[in-house]
Amino acid sequence: MKIDSICCIGAGYVGGPTMAVIAQKCPDIKVTVVDLNEARIAAWNDTDLNKLPVYEPGLAEVVKEARGRNLFFSTEVDKAIDEAQMIFISVNTPTKMYGAGKGMAADLKYIELCARQIARVAKSDKIVVEKSTLPVRTAEAIKSILDNTGNGVNFQILSNPEFLAEGTAVQDLHNPDRVLIGGNDPEAIQALAEVYGRWVPQERILTTNVWSSELSKLTANAFLAQRVSSINAISELCEKTEADVSEVAKAIGMDSRIGSKFLKASVGFGGSCFQKDILNLVYIAKSYGLHEVADYWEQVVIMNDHQKHRFAKNIVRTLYNTVSGKKIAMLGWAFKKDTNDTRESAAINVAQDLINEEAKVVVYDPKVEKSQIEFDLGNQSEAIAVETNPYEACKNAHAIAILTEWDEFTTYDWQKIYDSMLKPAFVFDGRNILDKQKMKDIGFVYNAVGSSN
Numbered sequence: 276m277k278i279d280s281i282c283c284i285g286a287g288y289v290g291g292p293t294m295a296v297i298a299q300k301c302p303d304i305k306v307t308v309v310d311l312n313e314a315r316i317a318a319w320n321d322t323d324l325n326k327l328p329v330y331e332p333g334l335a336e337v338v339k340e341a342r343g344r345n346l347f348f349s350t351e352v353d354k355a356i357d358e359a360q361m362i363f364i365s366v367n368t369p370t371k372m373y374g375a376g377k378g379m380a381a382d383l384k385y386i387e388l389c390a391r392q393i394a395r396v397a398k399s400d401k402i403v404v405e406k407s408t409l410p411v412r413t414a415e416a417i418k419s420i421l422d423n424t425g426n427g428v429n430f431q432i433l434s435n436p437e438f439l440a441e442g443t444a445v446q447d448l449h450n451p452d453r454v455l456i457g458g459n460d461p462e463a464i465q466a467l468a469e470v471y472g473r474w475v476p477q478e479r480i481l482t483t484n485v486w487s488s489e490l491s492k493l494t495a496n497a498f499l500a501q502r503v504s505s506i507n508a509i510s511e512l513c514e515k516t517e518a519d520v521s522e523v524a525k526a527i528g529m530d531s532r533i534g535s536k537f538l539k540a541s542v543g544f545g546g547s548c549f550q551k552d553i554l555n556l557v558y559i560a561k562s563y564g565l566h567e568v569a570d571y572w573e574q575v576v577i578m579n580d581h582q583k584h585r586f587a588k589n590i591v592r593t594l595y596n597t598v599s600g601k602k603i604a605m606l607g608w609a610f611k612k613d614t615n616d617t618r619e620s621a622a623i624n625v626a627q628d629l630i631n632e633e634a635k636v637v638v639y640d641p642k643v644e645k646s647q648i649e650f651d652l653g654n655q656s657e658a659i660a661v662e663t664n665p666y667e668a669c670k671n672a673h674a675i676a677i678l679t680e681w682d683e684f685t686t687y688d689w690q691k692i693y694d695s696m697l698k699p700a701f702v703f704d705g706r707n708i709l710d711k712q713k714m715k716d717i718g719f720v721y722n723a724v725g726s727s728n
């Protein structure tokens with residue numbers, strides 16, 4: 276079956292970029308991305324490409340090429356479902372904040388709403404693709420809803436989890452390590468494989484059963500996050516022993532069995548996925564009575580919480596055990612560089628801990644809006660200030676904390692910043708991006724994660 280129309284429900288960080296690239300690579304397929312959020316759809320349609328709701332390097336160019344040709348953003352969900360042969364569900368699946376599984380399980384209410392809407396609207400056969408990250412066996416529930424509440428049309432369900440990382444989304448979509456398609460129906464699998472086959476080499480398109488595909492997504496994130504927590508655990512030991520975590524990471528990463536990626540010690544991992552997906556995995560394991568499995572993975576999140584809090588504690592301890600009334604400049608708010616996404620950013624936890632200690636926190640981030648920073652802190656705008664100029668943010672500060680590894684931070688005139696600060700001038704580099712020796716030569720008291728001063 277050749278696909279000529281696709282609908283994607285959910286115009287977020289995954290739905291937007293993924294569909295933009297599919298539309299770019301398949302000019303003969305009409306791709307419509309729909310969302311209930313009118314402001315978000317308006318932003319995707321904005322003629323000023325700087326106003327797209329998602330910042331990703333290279334994304335504006337892709338949108339420019341395809342939008343209006345075969346890529347459309349709309350709030351008319353029913354119409355797009357009706358017209359499409361293939362429907363991607365790419366809505367959010369956050370941690371459930373109520374009832375059974377509160378704080379752990381994935382909240383599938385948006386998924387169920389989509390399934391019910393598809394069932395209600397569809398008047399012809401559809402292939403429904405799970406793009407959202409879902410607990411293993413969710414396809415069963417979707418199938419049941421579609422088959423029991425639909426109009427008697429035939430639905431095939433595929434799992435096609437997304438592995439893009441924010442900040443490199445376009446690059447990851449253009450050149451994925453693999454595309455994973457889980458399903459039972461060879462014709463449906465073939466139809467989706469042909470879409471990706473326009474630009475992804477055949478050997479990188481992997482097909483599995485639905486359950487393996489669903490579980491592989493949670494497993495991939497658990498393994499990646501586990502590496503970060505593992506190196507962060509070692510970073511604390513390095514600080515006590517005069518070992519240097521960057522040297523340790525390099526030494527172990529050269530072992531081809533270990534590999535060098537995802538071994539950067541940091542203030543802790545953030546982002547909308549790692550914590551949510553591991554907690555979901557933990558919840559699933561518990562629900563099958565697999566308590567040792569659950570405890571094993573939960574430790575990755577416990578270690579990450581510890582890393583975030585100990586970073587803030589270290590600032591307080593180093594600043595003579597009090598930051599009350601002291602100006603502390605936070606450079607970076609996004610959970611990693613090259614994105615405007617702040618979900619679960621370590622910066623939020625660190626700021627909250629410092630505010631609790633009555634510090635005067637001033638934030639600078641090159642891509643995050645002031646309103647977002649205030650929102651992340653529960654709208655306590657009196658607790659922080661946001662600067663649009665990094666030099667102003669650092670002026671008269673007692674300390675600077677680096678929370679995101681933005682490249683521009685390495686290019687600053689650090690002598691000028693030093694001159695404008697109170698002395699001793701402290702830097703807490705939560706990303707190990709600055710040159711320790713140069714910083715010390717200027718006069719800073721420089722603290723990095725995972726090495727002694």
Ligand SMILES: NC(=O)c1ccc[n+]([C@@H]2O[C@H](COP(=O)([O-])OP(=O)(O)OC[C@H]3O[C@@H](n4cnc5c(N)ncnc54)[C@H](O)[C@@H]3O)[C@@H](O)[C@H]2O)c1
Binds near residue numbers: 388
């Ligand atoms: N962010 C990432 O980097 C990433 C990467 C891989 C996978 N994922 C997974 O992809 C899924 C989506 O993540 P995201 O970051 O794009 O989320 P997001 O919150 O940015 O976007 C989801 C969008 O879905 C819309 N939506 C929710 N219910 C809807 C409905 N019934 N009808 C129409 N629109 C609806 C919301 O308004 C929102 O705009 C999640 O399951 C996530 O775990 C995310």
Ligand SMILES: O=c1ccn([C@@H]2O[C@H](COP(=O)(O)OP(=O)(O)O[C@H]3O[C@H](CO)[C@@H](O)[C@H](O)[C@H]3O)[C@@H](O)[C@H]2O)c(=O)[nH]1
Binds near residue numbers: 441547549611
């Ligand atoms: O060595 C490292 C690598 C990452 N991080 C941090 O870990 C977090 C996550 O980073 P990354 O994985 O690069 O970004 P995400 O966009 O969260 O992507 C992850 O989560 C996505 C959503 O499921 C998956 O699709 C991706 O494959 C997976 O990498 C960020 O805070 C990073 O700063 C570190 O601290 N040290």
